[in-house]
Amino acid sequence: MCLVPLNDARESLRQRFLVGQDVLHGLRSEDLDDFLDGLVGGLTASLVVHFQSIPDPETGWPMIFHHLGVALRETFAINPQRKGMPPGVKATLL
Secondary structure, eight states, X not given: OEEEESSSOHHHHIIIIISSOEETTTEEHXXXXXXXXXXXXXXXXXXXXXXXXXOOHHHHHHHHHHHHHHHHHHHTSOOGXXXXXXXXXXXXXX
């Protein structure tokens, strides 16, 4: 997983969002980052999050998980256009 600040230094993102932050009832930002690393590693996938500006952790982390959930739901949804076709071996998510 890669978090990319578009208008700030990577170190600012690390200090203000990624390391040492309490998020939602005592969850630690490092634990959320580790969970996502494990998830994308297990899926053998990539996850890149671009930040126009660095959000506060209590806003940004739920946003990441919400949009990841939306993307996963779309990825694993039944595609009626592929009815009767063999499963594909390559996919590109935009």
